[in-house]
Amino acid sequence: MKPVTCRLLGVVLEESSPEELQAHQATVRSSVLEVLLEITKFCDLYLMERVLDEESELIAQDAQPKFPNSLLQLVFKKKMASFEYFDQLLFDRNCSSIKVKQENDFGKGVYADGDFEEGELILKDPILVGMQHSSNKFDCLVCSFCFRFIGSIELQIGRKLYFQSIGVSANGGCDGETFSAVSKDCYDAGLSHMEEDSHLRTHENLENCASSSSSKDNIPVPKEVVDSLMNGGLVLPYSTEFPLPSAISCPGGCKEAFYCSKSCAEADWKLSHSLLCTGERSKSLSREALSKFIQHANGTNDIFLLAAKAICFTISRYRKLKEDYLKEQEKCPSANALDCSDLSLLLEAWKPISFGHKGRWWDCIALPDDVDLSDEASFRMEIRELANMSLQLLKAAIFDKELFSLEIYGHIIGMFELNNLDLVVASPVEDYFLYIDDLPELKKKEAEIITRPILDALGDDYSVCCEGTAFFPLQSCMNHSCCPNAKAFKREKDIDGQATIIALRPIGKGEEVTISYIDEDLTYEERQASLVDYGFECKCSKCLEEQP
Template structure:
């Protein structure tokens, strides 16, 4: 479900204008820089620890953390033979249909890797080579413990909660939901071919897989990060006059070449367990969002008004400024009819 700016489109747009090729190459190679760009330096791109081409990171710490918690099981650079081919097929299917499957795969990978760590800790003091203390019950208990961070999110099966396309006729709803279920089934089979673990077989049932995807469908928080290129031009626009005019003279041809594309923001989505536990209200007492200054992967919950002791903290799952009927229609995808104070007041 992650969407990112296509930087290649901006490069292509630049190439279609009259900027000399040698200037473009110098800019890309770092031999040439526009005024004040040092104030907008981006972190170096770090490749995956396993050497695959699917994942890139903003820091070594971020790469190592993802490797340890999730990616080591999904990396195509480390796997070989049939496992690598199977993972590539899974990724190709997800990228060609719905990349929400990649998020579901990360949940399963996270749970398996955490289970293995718990198992290792549980038996590291055991000197019996045959591990006589290991039972099906103890393994299942450790699997539940590994699953605990994910268990917080509200879940419904994906094919039951996904919104119908705007152009879908109500009579075709059953057919649409069956197609979605079949899509999830195909994805799950491809994932099983790549990373199936017999001790964690519960995770690979279609029912569990559908609930994991549904969790993201219902609980994700949209994130928007401003384009650093737009931030650069805003910064230049606020400079004192002589400095601003000199900078504009130097970058004007680049701005003309970029057109309107420079201001397109980067969009993504994330799942935060605590935020996912909050109930909806069309008159929410708080809102969840990611601030530009938050660089640690966290989101924040901000109160919209004074909240009394003992009062439930609520957020809005939708645009609460929509008319009553539209709000109720959108909330139907979450499986409930809103009866908050605002809806009771506006109900026809």
């Protein structure tokens, strides 16, 4: 076989066959098509490469302006054997009674491999990449890796009251710059005693940051109370019944990420935070550039932060695989020299994220109600440009190579937009106040002398959940049904960000496990309309029955 020199083009995430490629995306000569078809017989993935060797036959033509030369282009073979990956995931999660299978044309699904009773736990699915919404950070202090509440009941309440007192809350709109300044100050404030000047500084920053918080109806507590809640001076009655792990600072020194444990801090550092940390031990190329990227994301769409995490996750995995590979090479130099090129390592690193792919963000995002149908094209151009701006900022901050194109960035953002990825963790503050409320009359009266004014100061939204977006690799394989047999449901003991799937009725071996992506009590028309965002028309038994 004749050796050829190749350069990589970019990643095509669609599961395209060579024939489809020929029809839609690339001009491929018939001889190339034959080669590709031959390759697909023997491997799960194949590559579209641009050949630099002029004489070679294997040329994917230049007429692909949407793929800049520097990108890596990987074409996933149709129905690629991804199932080994899922088997491994299920094994890691100690979950032997379900399987991920491809049963029909609608893609993969999760199937029971044993019987489940009503109410039984089907799966706990740890987060692959996830984040707390920026605005939610004012309400909840959680571990940046597992999303458990941390600190103490007093600290959770004190922070919330502090933000209310300076006029920021989850509902208050802030621009990115203010947000960064505030969040930095507040984390400082939350963990150590507050300095007077930090108060002043924050006040200045917030002057133009209007708050629509419900706090206007609340009865504020004196500043000293807020301070002593945050610095541990005031201990609330019975709060020891609700112990929280103490907050551990980021090893990179950023004062933005906090953890419930050393192991969470280390795991996050290894997986992505080392590249996204703005602290002095950050592994990013430029902390200044990184701050600009974060500011842009906080001011526009915080989903960019999650996309950046997914990219850093892939880069970190790639570097680790490469390190392992080089070690292996030293031990026995000739082994695996062929299948462990940089590219196959990158492919391997990219695998977990690639399974979540649905479509490009700017193509698939639902048109907002206030955008006229005739302006759709320009709306999509605009958000594409927004993503481009974000990517340029991110590139300046972390990339040493041009590994990721706008196309890929768009696909990653799209994946978070289109999957059913809500991250919710209930607040222990709610449990705390319910506990006080349930105390015997005398004890309750005594406790309420202290807790009542605090509850009044917090107001109606006294216990906001931790809310965010996350990618759960196995939950995302579960298909939708309007009469599902399972649902994502957190039990009392489920106190972190993992997805918990519970059987809603008995499920027999071999049956598909389904969840509802929407409110299944809506009417047929409303349900179909809600599902448009997910890009399919539901044909579950309920829909078939109710179909007009």
